Structure formats: C-alpha cells, structure tokens
Amino acid sequence: MDLHHLTDEPTAEERAAVDALLGPYLENGVSGREARSQRHLLLPALHAVADRVGWVSRGALGYICRRLTVPPADAFGVVSFYDLLSTEPLPPLTVRICDDVACMAAGCDALIGDVEKRFGPEGASNSGAAWLRSPCLGLCEQAPAALLTSAGVKPRVAALAPAALASIEAALANSAEAALGNSAGIDVDEPCSLPQAGEPQLRLLRRIGRGDPLDLDAYRGAGGYGALSRAFDLGPDGVIREILASKLIGRGGAAFPTGRKWEAVAREPEHPHYVVCNADESEPGTFKDRVLMEEDPFAVIEAMTIAAFAVGSEQGYIYIRGEYGRARERIVAAIAAARAAGLLGADVMKRGLRFDIEVRRGAGAYICGEETALFNSIEGFRGEPRNKPPFPVRKGLFGKPTVVNNVETLVNVLDIVTNGGATYAAIGTPDAAGTKLFCVSGHVAQPGLYEVTFGTTLRALLDRAGGVRGGAALQAVLVGGAAGAFVLPDELDAPLTFAGMREVKAALGSGVVIVFDQSVDLAAIVRRIARFFRHESCGQCVPCRIGTVRQEESLDRLALAHGAGVDDEMRLLHEIGQVMRDASICGLGQTASSAVESALAKLPVFGAGRSA
Amino acid sequence: MSISLDTGVRFSLEIDGVATTAPAGATILDVCRAVGVDTPTLCYLETLTPVNVCRVCVVELEGARTLVPACSRVVEDGMKIRTDSERVRASRRMVLEFLASSVDVSLADDMQRQMKRYGAKPERFGAEARTVRQPVKVDNELYVRDYSKCILCYKCVEACGSDAQNTFAIATAGRGFDAHISTEFNVGLPDSACVYCGNCIGVCPTGALMFVSEHEMREAGTWDEARQTKTDTICGYCGVGCTLTVHAQDNEIVKVSSPADHDVTHGHLCIKGRFGWKFVGVKKRRSDG
Incomplete structure (x- = not known):
C-alpha cells in the first residue's frame, strides 16, 4: 500500500516507546501484508506513546503509521476516538475527577469547585500537571473518586478514592513523587469494597479477602483449577451441556444464555475461534468486574480457559477498561504466573489444550463495552459497533466465531463445571439461576459489592447494606446504571430478578444499585445521565449521535419550562427516546433514554408532580 | 457494493x-x-x-x-x-429532523423530498439546537469542503478508501456529535494523501463536497442546472475507457461526472478524467488559430 505519511519525526522518547512494543525499526523490515496484519497493535502503540509522554503528537502518530502501514487519517480517527488519548499536548501527570452519578451523590461538585479554585480550569497545565473531569471511573463504592495517570518510563494509573482536595493536591503538586510510585495514602482502601467478606454463603466472592490474590498456590489450594480439571474429564460437549443445564445468563447487561453462545461457537466450522472476556466495565455505577479481577484474577483466567476448551479456541483476549490500572496489573501478573505453571500455553495441565490469553487495554470509551465495538477496538479500528446480524458467534473478532463473555459471567462457570449445571440451576429462581453481584453505592451505610441469590428483594439488599445512610429517608434507587431506571421507595419489595425488575419497569442490567436520599437533586442526576450518553455516543448512527444531543437540550429546557411547555417537552423527549430505542445500531443508543423516560414517568420532580 | x-x-x-x-x-x-x-x-x-x-x-x-x-x-x-x-414513519421522520436540525441540507434534493413526504419539522428542536455549522474549507484549487452540510454518511471515506480509490486521505475523527470527516490532524488537502480524483465529491449526497467550479458559480448565483446539458463521452487519457458525463452550461463545461451504473467506473474517475478539461474552454490556443 503506497501511503502518504506525515513528515513530522518522533522524538527519541516517542520512538523508544514504540520500539519497545514493536521492536527496532528496520528500513527494509516488515512491510506489505505482514505489516498490515499488525493493525491490531495500533491501540497498544498509541498507549505506549501516551504512557511515555502523556499524549500523541504528529511525529509519534506518523511513526506508528509507518511502522504498522496504517493511513495517518485512519489512525487519527482512532486516536481521536478515545478519552484517555490526546492529540493535544497534555502534561505527563493528570488527575481525572469523576463527576458521574454516584460521585455526584458523594459531593463531587463541591470537590471539583475546590480543585478549580486551587488549580484553575479543567485541562490547564499547572507545572506539569492538569486535572480533568471524567465519566464514571468504576470506584463508586468509594466515591468521590479520582484517577491519577502519570506518564514516563514507569507509567502509572492509580485510583484516588475516596478523593479529597488534599489527596488531589498532593498528587498534582507532588508530581515527581507520585510518578515514582511513592503514593502511599492515595490508593483505594480495598477492604471497604467487600462488606460481606468471609461470609459462608458467598459463592462468587468466597475467595476474596482471603490472602494474596496473586498467590497461585493458595488459589489452587482453595480448589482453584479443579474446575478446569473437571472440564477436561467432561470433554467440550460435556462442559457445554453443564453450562446449558445451569441456565446461566450473561451478567454484562444483555442477559443472553451463555450456554447457547458457547454451543453456537463450538459448532462453527470456520476457525480459529476466539474467547474474549469483556472487562470494559464502564456502566456508571458498576465496579463488580474490577473487584473480581483485582481480588480473584486466577478465577477469570481459569474460566476463560474452560471456555476455550469448550468452544475449541487457542487464543483469548481480555479487554480491560483503560481506567482499571490495578485490575490490569493483577490480570497480567496472574496470566504470567499461570503460564509459568503450565496452566496456559502449548499444553495446559498436560491435557493437550493449547490456549493463551492476551490482555488488551481500553482507552476511555464506554461504547467499547458493546461487544462488536470491542472487537473493532482490539482490531485497531474506531470503537464503532457493527450491525448485527451477523452475530459474534459467527463473525466476531477478526471476523471469526467468537465467544464474548463478561467477567462475572465467566466466574460463574467455575462452580457450574465443578458442581454440575443442575445444582447451579437450583439456586435462585426459575427465571434467574445462581447468585448475582450488585454494586451498591450512593447514600447507603455500607456501600460495596454484594453477592445475593437471585430473587432477593431490593429492600433486603439495601438492608444488608445498612439502609439509607444516617437513617435518612430514601428518595429513589437507580437500578442498572445510566442505561437503567429509577425504582421508588414503595417498589423496594420487587425481587432482584429479570422479571421482578420488569414489574417495576426497571432492568437489572449490570447490577448497579445507586441509592439517593432526599438531599439529591434527581433532575440534575437525570441531566448528568443525558450528558453521559451524549459524551459516550460513538457518533456513527444518526438516532444516537443527534438524539443524545437533542435529549440533553430538551431536558435543559424542561428544567425551565412552565405549564404547556412542560407537556410539549415531555412529549418530545418520549419521541426522541422512541427513535433512539427503535433505530439506533447498538445497545448504547437503544438504552440512552431508559433512565430519562423512567424519570419522566416516575419521579415527582418532573411533570405534573413538579412544584411550580 | x-x-x-x-x-x-x-x-x-x-x-x-x-x-x-x-x-x-x-x-x-x-x-x-x-x-x-x-x-x-x-x-x-x-x-x-x-x-x-x-x-x-x-x-x-x-x-x-x-x-x-x-x-x-x-x-x-x-x-x-x-x-x-x-x-417506521416516526423513526424516518425524526432521523430526517435530527439531520436537518443540525446540518445545512439545502442542497440535498432527495432528502428535501423525503422530508416533505414524512412531514419532517426540524424546527421543533428550537432555535438553540446545536448544529455542525463551521467555516467552509477552501485550501486548494479543485475542491471545496463545506462540513456545515455534512450528514456524516461515510460515503466519501468509503470512496477514498477501499471501496474505490484506496488513497485513505480522510476518515471519521472525533466521537459523538463531534465526529467529523478529517484528514490526519486536520491538515489541509494539499498536505494530505489526497490525489484529487474527485470520487468523494461524486458520492456526496448533500453538496458538502463540491468542485470549485460549481462552488464559485453557486456563490455568484450563476449555477443553473435547468440550463445544463449532460453529454456522455469516453475519456481519452488512457486505455481504460471510462465514461465521462460532461456537464455544460451555456456551452461551457462546468463539471465532469461518471454514471454510477457504468461497469468500468462505477461512477468513479481519476484526476485526469475529472479535471482534465479546462483547456477545452480556452478560446485562443494558437497564435494562428
């Protein structure tokens, strides 16, 4: 391909960062088809540069394009797609402060106001550091949250949660110290994520909090890799039979039967088959997959290996959202340990299975949690969803049959294989088998990750979390995140099942439960949700690209409307919602109006119940 | 295809x-x-x-x-x-309204017809509705890019890329409502990979991409399709045999296109067929002529 390249040269640092990933540049090295087949390294290469210098310059992008034979315009389209990558100079140290729903309930607006007073406007460089606003960082149980990223030879992504002016000040002012990793006191305080730690009824969370999550011997000692061993005994068909019998359904939000997915891929004659773990957890209010990856990384890897055995795959990918620094570190370390122990590689457990896992890192795009957008992102393209059909089980990653499962879904597989599908199916309710993780945040006494049996009522879950903080009166619960719906105080007896939530016009989604007491301005929360979707829309299809903008504008007008103006605005919002739901390409656009419409229908702050 | x-x-x-x-x-x-x-x-x-x-x-x-x-x-x-x-009607109507409320679709004839058919009222989103309005890009002597008229249909990107030209000078950049067609770092076309085949203009449904010749006549108010003739001929520059449709107004060539259903070109041309006609209108070419 005769490409026209940028003439700008990379700096020595940028070149070194790219070469560290791709190997030294040889004038007559890889070219042609061979180079083009490395397109999937585009995002890792962009990360490498941003990790080293903080942003992606023309020289750096030009060099990457020459190395990978990617047209510069095309690569610019990719780099400009992601929030965590900048084509404008950005200081090496940034602190991204979450201003999303759960953090709003924790007073992030006041925090951001203080930071702004102290450090000037968002994005302004302040002696090598800058602060930025961010959508949900997945640290909701420890809100308000912030994320520190520091570029350099030892790049770092670290959570600051709960964040306070003092810790943000320390991070921004003490850039050298923070960059060197000497950041005691600014990391997440782990134990508070798991209020149930050690309780005997736990299934998915039972290993968590019991020692070093990266101790492979301890993992095996506690029964780890017993499931894979059993899977080998069952054979691929046997594993799929158990998964089908378990009635396991996906926990990522779409609730598709996992066994049917695996069965479909296993039967596809075209090869290779891929196993992809979707760890791009970005639904505002969700943090379950982060905790699972941080605290039980071998479970995720073992489950992916079982999936690979069942569907006949030799290569797996785990796509972890870019904001999850610790989860990525631990998964990478666990993969290395598993490989060293012969639990990944050419002959897994000496049972003839060849399988390995590559970690891919997102770069700040909610849409990449949509499975086909995730494939495009791995392949080095813009994270735009593909039209379905064809579905991933036929044409997925690199156009090949692909199983794509959420982290929590996969962890469920271990017990199913170990104890049998029928045993698993007996847990929970007939329409929802097993246990479910709920990410409880907002105004509860004990926010954190909770595991409850399907069918538990929302009230029981909130009681387990200690009820509304300070005994205050409950205003509403947002279930399912930004793509979810509001549940009112008189609806708390609804069981946490798919059908139970439908009864109260809500959906379980990814297991988000954000609690609001009476102090919260729910109209502001709803506008924040609308802003979230406007910001996260990939821009590909008209209903979502423009609909999310019109929805936000209409909500802003509604806040100021009176009398008939209110009815007109509500009618318009319903129409916008209907079209986004009906005509958008993917689930983002199709659910971008869910919470808004739920608020219009239920919350007294809107419509007739609104005080004039 | x-x-x-x-x-x-x-x-x-x-x-x-x-x-x-x-x-x-x-x-x-x-x-x-x-x-x-x-x-x-x-x-x-x-x-x-x-x-x-x-x-x-x-x-x-x-x-x-x-x-x-x-x-x-x-x-x-x-x-x-x-x-x-x-x-179906509601979705189609609102998609048209979404576009017409954010983009200048005054030159998108087929879209205007569909808006009438579905009773689209783009003004219902209010006078403050966000638009993609921006200055016209004129950075070369052959093309004008007016992205205030761009509905982001991706056709130009496809024609520039593997569906026709394989030049890859433009791509979609940015995200959401800020998504837009761009060269790398928004450099001007002369600094980009553009080879001026005009195939992006050929497929643009809204007049966002236009030949300078047409743009200037429209600005001067002299562009009048009713007075234009279209004559098909074969390009003489090489042996491929592309059909050219020569658009003339008042006996002057104003632009060249190619029929989309032509089995050689599929509507696409190269810079020579597309723009190599300026000499035709030059009246005095030889001192003895």
Whole structure:
C-alpha cells in the first residue's frame, strides 16, 4: 500500500516507546501484508506513546503509521476516538475527577469547585500537571473518586478514592513523587469494597479477602483449577451441556444464555475461534468486574480457559477498561504466573489444550463495552459497533466465531463445571439461576459489592447494606446504571430478578444499585445521565449521535419550562427516546433514554408532580 | 457494493402485506426496490459497502425488537416486513429532523423530498439546537469542503478508501456529535494523501463536497442546472475507457461526472478524467488559430 505519511519525526522518547512494543525499526523490515496484519497493535502503540509522554503528537502518530502501514487519517480517527488519548499536548501527570452519578451523590461538585479554585480550569497545565473531569471511573463504592495517570518510563494509573482536595493536591503538586510510585495514602482502601467478606454463603466472592490474590498456590489450594480439571474429564460437549443445564445468563447487561453462545461457537466450522472476556466495565455505577479481577484474577483466567476448551479456541483476549490500572496489573501478573505453571500455553495441565490469553487495554470509551465495538477496538479500528446480524458467534473478532463473555459471567462457570449445571440451576429462581453481584453505592451505610441469590428483594439488599445512610429517608434507587431506571421507595419489595425488575419497569442490567436520599437533586442526576450518553455516543448512527444531543437540550429546557411547555417537552423527549430505542445500531443508543423516560414517568420532580 | 449471490434459491417474504419472493443474499432494500416500495436512503449507494449509519431506511420486521436497516439486512425466508407503519414513519421522520436540525441540507434534493413526504419539522428542536455549522474549507484549487452540510454518511471515506480509490486521505475523527470527516490532524488537502480524483465529491449526497467550479458559480448565483446539458463521452487519457458525463452550461463545461451504473467506473474517475478539461474552454490556443 503506497501511503502518504506525515513528515513530522518522533522524538527519541516517542520512538523508544514504540520500539519497545514493536521492536527496532528496520528500513527494509516488515512491510506489505505482514505489516498490515499488525493493525491490531495500533491501540497498544498509541498507549505506549501516551504512557511515555502523556499524549500523541504528529511525529509519534506518523511513526506508528509507518511502522504498522496504517493511513495517518485512519489512525487519527482512532486516536481521536478515545478519552484517555490526546492529540493535544497534555502534561505527563493528570488527575481525572469523576463527576458521574454516584460521585455526584458523594459531593463531587463541591470537590471539583475546590480543585478549580486551587488549580484553575479543567485541562490547564499547572507545572506539569492538569486535572480533568471524567465519566464514571468504576470506584463508586468509594466515591468521590479520582484517577491519577502519570506518564514516563514507569507509567502509572492509580485510583484516588475516596478523593479529597488534599489527596488531589498532593498528587498534582507532588508530581515527581507520585510518578515514582511513592503514593502511599492515595490508593483505594480495598477492604471497604467487600462488606460481606468471609461470609459462608458467598459463592462468587468466597475467595476474596482471603490472602494474596496473586498467590497461585493458595488459589489452587482453595480448589482453584479443579474446575478446569473437571472440564477436561467432561470433554467440550460435556462442559457445554453443564453450562446449558445451569441456565446461566450473561451478567454484562444483555442477559443472553451463555450456554447457547458457547454451543453456537463450538459448532462453527470456520476457525480459529476466539474467547474474549469483556472487562470494559464502564456502566456508571458498576465496579463488580474490577473487584473480581483485582481480588480473584486466577478465577477469570481459569474460566476463560474452560471456555476455550469448550468452544475449541487457542487464543483469548481480555479487554480491560483503560481506567482499571490495578485490575490490569493483577490480570497480567496472574496470566504470567499461570503460564509459568503450565496452566496456559502449548499444553495446559498436560491435557493437550493449547490456549493463551492476551490482555488488551481500553482507552476511555464506554461504547467499547458493546461487544462488536470491542472487537473493532482490539482490531485497531474506531470503537464503532457493527450491525448485527451477523452475530459474534459467527463473525466476531477478526471476523471469526467468537465467544464474548463478561467477567462475572465467566466466574460463574467455575462452580457450574465443578458442581454440575443442575445444582447451579437450583439456586435462585426459575427465571434467574445462581447468585448475582450488585454494586451498591450512593447514600447507603455500607456501600460495596454484594453477592445475593437471585430473587432477593431490593429492600433486603439495601438492608444488608445498612439502609439509607444516617437513617435518612430514601428518595429513589437507580437500578442498572445510566442505561437503567429509577425504582421508588414503595417498589423496594420487587425481587432482584429479570422479571421482578420488569414489574417495576426497571432492568437489572449490570447490577448497579445507586441509592439517593432526599438531599439529591434527581433532575440534575437525570441531566448528568443525558450528558453521559451524549459524551459516550460513538457518533456513527444518526438516532444516537443527534438524539443524545437533542435529549440533553430538551431536558435543559424542561428544567425551565412552565405549564404547556412542560407537556410539549415531555412529549418530545418520549419521541426522541422512541427513535433512539427503535433505530439506533447498538445497545448504547437503544438504552440512552431508559433512565430519562423512567424519570419522566416516575419521579415527582418532573411533570405534573413538579412544584411550580 | 451489492454482490449477486443468486444460487437459484428464492425466499418467500411479505412486504406491507403483499407476498413476494427474493433471491438468497438480497437485502430488504433490494426487495423494496424490486417491488416498487419507495425507500429513503442517505448513506446507501449501490457502488459502496453499506454502512447502515443513517438509519433512514429502517423497516419493521415482525419478531424483531428494534427496527432494522433495509439497506443491509439480508432477507430470510418468511420475513414479514412493514415499511409504512406509524413506527417506521416516526423513526424516518425524526432521523430526517435530527439531520436537518443540525446540518445545512439545502442542497440535498432527495432528502428535501423525503422530508416533505414524512412531514419532517426540524424546527421543533428550537432555535438553540446545536448544529455542525463551521467555516467552509477552501485550501486548494479543485475542491471545496463545506462540513456545515455534512450528514456524516461515510460515503466519501468509503470512496477514498477501499471501496474505490484506496488513497485513505480522510476518515471519521472525533466521537459523538463531534465526529467529523478529517484528514490526519486536520491538515489541509494539499498536505494530505489526497490525489484529487474527485470520487468523494461524486458520492456526496448533500453538496458538502463540491468542485470549485460549481462552488464559485453557486456563490455568484450563476449555477443553473435547468440550463445544463449532460453529454456522455469516453475519456481519452488512457486505455481504460471510462465514461465521462460532461456537464455544460451555456456551452461551457462546468463539471465532469461518471454514471454510477457504468461497469468500468462505477461512477468513479481519476484526476485526469475529472479535471482534465479546462483547456477545452480556452478560446485562443494558437497564435494562428
């Protein structure tokens, strides 16, 4: 391909960062088809540069394009797609402060106001550091949250949660110290994520909090890799039979039967088959997959290996959202340990299975949690969803049959294989088998990750979390995140099942439960949700690209409307919602109006119940 | 590009209550057109891979949760499709309203017709509705790029890329409402990979991309398609044999295109065929002439 390249040269640092990933540049090295087949390294290469210098310059992008034979315009389209990558100079140290729903309930607006007073406007460089606003960082149980990223030879992504002016000040002012990793006191305080730690009824969370999550011997000692061993005994068909019998359904939000997915891929004659773990957890209010990856990384890897055995795959990918620094570190370390122990590689457990896992890192795009957008992102393209059909089980990653499962879904597989599908199916309710993780945040006494049996009522879950903080009166619960719906105080007896939530016009989604007491301005929360979707829309299809903008504008007008103006605005919002739901390409656009419409229908702050 | 996959198998389906058949591999749009159902399209073009992003061609498919894009949904046996239900009309109307409220669609004739058909009222989003309004880009002597008129149909990107030219000078950049067609770092076309084949202009449905010749005449108020003639001829620059459609007004060439259904060009040309006609209008070429 005769490409026209940028003439700008990379700096020595940028070149070194790219070469560290791709190997030294040889004038007559890889070219042609061979180079083009490395397109999937585009995002890792962009990360490498941003990790080293903080942003992606023309020289750096030009060099990457020459190395990978990617047209510069095309690569610019990719780099400009992601929030965590900048084509404008950005200081090496940034602190991204979450201003999303759960953090709003924790007073992030006041925090951001203080930071702004102290450090000037968002994005302004302040002696090598800058602060930025961010959508949900997945640290909701420890809100308000912030994320520190520091570029350099030892790049770092670290959570600051709960964040306070003092810790943000320390991070921004003490850039050298923070960059060197000497950041005691600014990391997440782990134990508070798991209020149930050690309780005997736990299934998915039972290993968590019991020692070093990266101790492979301890993992095996506690029964780890017993499931894979059993899977080998069952054979691929046997594993799929158990998964089908378990009635396991996906926990990522779409609730598709996992066994049917695996069965479909296993039967596809075209090869290779891929196993992809979707760890791009970005639904505002969700943090379950982060905790699972941080605290039980071998479970995720073992489950992916079982999936690979069942569907006949030799290569797996785990796509972890870019904001999850610790989860990525631990998964990478666990993969290395598993490989060293012969639990990944050419002959897994000496049972003839060849399988390995590559970690891919997102770069700040909610849409990449949509499975086909995730494939495009791995392949080095813009994270735009593909039209379905064809579905991933036929044409997925690199156009090949692909199983794509959420982290929590996969962890469920271990017990199913170990104890049998029928045993698993007996847990929970007939329409929802097993246990479910709920990410409880907002105004509860004990926010954190909770595991409850399907069918538990929302009230029981909130009681387990200690009820509304300070005994205050409950205003509403947002279930399912930004793509979810509001549940009112008189609806708390609804069981946490798919059908139970439908009864109260809500959906379980990814297991988000954000609690609001009476102090919260729910109209502001709803506008924040609308802003979230406007910001996260990939821009590909008209209903979502423009609909999310019109929805936000209409909500802003509604806040100021009176009398008939209110009815007109509500009618318009319903129409916008209907079209986004009906005509958008993917689930983002199709659910971008869910919470808004739920608020219009239920919350007294809107419509007739609104005080004039 | 639609590829004929006619294996002799025909599926039975129903469109708006009327039974019909279609070959395996056909899209719903193919069938709609075959049976004479007027289906609006914006991002679809016979000569390009369907990207199904505009969503104006959506139809209601029995059993499907959402509407489906006619342009890229392949027919299956027993499909029952409605193309004119209130649900379909509402979606099509609002997609047109969304676009017309954010983009200058004054030169998009087919879109204007569809807006009338569906009773679109883009003004309902208020005077403050966000738009893509921006200055016109004039950075070379052949093209004008007016992205205030861009509906982001991706056709130019496809024509510049692997569907026709394989030049890859432009791509979609940014995200959401800020998504836009751009060169790398928004450099001007002379600094980009552009080879001035004009194929992006050839496929642009809204006049966002335009030849300088047409742009200047429109600015001067002298562009008048009613006075224009179209003459087909064969390009003489090489041996490929591309058909040129020469558009002339008052006996002066004003632009050159190629028929989309021409089996050599599929509507696409190179810089010579597209722009190598300026000498024709030069009256005095030789001192003795």
